[in-house]
Amino acid sequence: MSRSLRRGALAASALVISIASLAACGAGNDAQTLGVRxxxxxxxxxxxxxxxxxxxxxxxxxxxxxxxxxxxxxxxxxxxxxxxxxxxxxxxxxxxxxxxxxxxxxxxxxxxxxxxxxxxxxxxxxxxxxxxxxxxxxxxxxxxxxxxxxxxxxxxxxxxxxxxxxxGPTEIVKPPAASPTGSPAATPTGEAGHGSTPSGEASHAAGH
Structure with missing residues (x-):
């Protein structure tokens, strides 16, 4: 290899090493700043x-x-x-x-x-x-x-x-609970007839 070629190869190698060193240094700085995104x-x-x-x-x-x-x-x-x-x-x-x-x-x-x-x-x-x-x-x-x-x-x-x-925030708040879905339960059958005369009394009155 000629002297000029050897000199060029050495210069190229030095450039690669310099870039690699800078990259490593930058990675180290990022690591020290909590992995900056x-x-x-x-x-x-x-x-x-x-x-x-x-x-x-x-x-x-x-x-x-x-x-x-x-x-x-x-x-x-x-x-x-x-x-x-x-x-x-x-x-x-x-x-x-x-x-x-x-x-x-x-x-x-x-x-x-x-x-x-x-x-x-x-x-x-x-x-x-x-x-x-x-x-x-x-x-x-x-x-x-x-x-x-x-x-x-x-x-x-x-x-x-x-x-x-x-x-993030040290105080974590839960979202408000969702309102229950569906209609209210139906009124029991016995209570629905509260205004009417019980069947037993109705029969007694009819026989009287």
Whole structure:
């Protein structure tokens, strides 16, 4: 093999190894962010990236219970940021934010991330979720951060089943019981004749 061909082969091999390394690194990052699903909403504004954002409703569409917003927020700046609010424009929904620990605000650390939704993580609960979002729709969600400001995206609305079961509302509400069908039972035969003279008395009166 000539020197030029050998040089080209080595360059090609190095390129393949480089691509493989990047792919492995990306897979590792995804694993650390709870297996981010690429079909869910994601947006980047300045140093903030919001990924895997969804609105998760009750498992049963007929249940009138709370819903939640689930997402992963990345902060690539050198200073921490506070998640001040999450709103759902076009609805009257109020989203209650709660940090993973304590009663303080949800803080996204510098060069770090915070997960909203799931056991042991921060939460964003929509009290009137059944009125604000319906499974199958897309809902505009606005994340307001202390430095970046408002970050908007369109999030899918999904029920808390399957993959989303562990990230959905902690309070699961059963749907209202269906009304019994069928007409009331017929009145017993004896009671139906309550207004008439018993047969025995009728015979006695006739003989009298």
């Amino acid at each position: 690429p079909d869910n909403a994601a947006v980047t504004v300045d140093d903030v990236k919001i990924q895997n954002a969804v609105v998760i409703t009750q498992p049963d569409a007929a249940a009138q219970g709370p819903a939640v917003v689930s997402a992963t927020i990345f902060n690539n700046s050198r200073t921490p940021q506070t998640l001040e609010a999450i709103t759902l424009p076009g609805t009257k929904a109020k989203v209650e934010l709660k940090a993973a620990e304590g009663s303080g605000p949800i803080t996204v650390p510098a060069n770090g991330s915070v997960i909203i939704g799931g056991k042991g993580n921060a939460t964003a609960t929509i009290a009137n979720g059944h009125e604000a979002a319906k499974a199958g729709d897309a809902q505009e969600v606005v994340f307001k951060l202390s430095q970046t400001g408002e970050v908007e995206l369109e999030a899918f609305v999904v029920p808390a089943t399957g993959y989303y079961q562990d990230f």
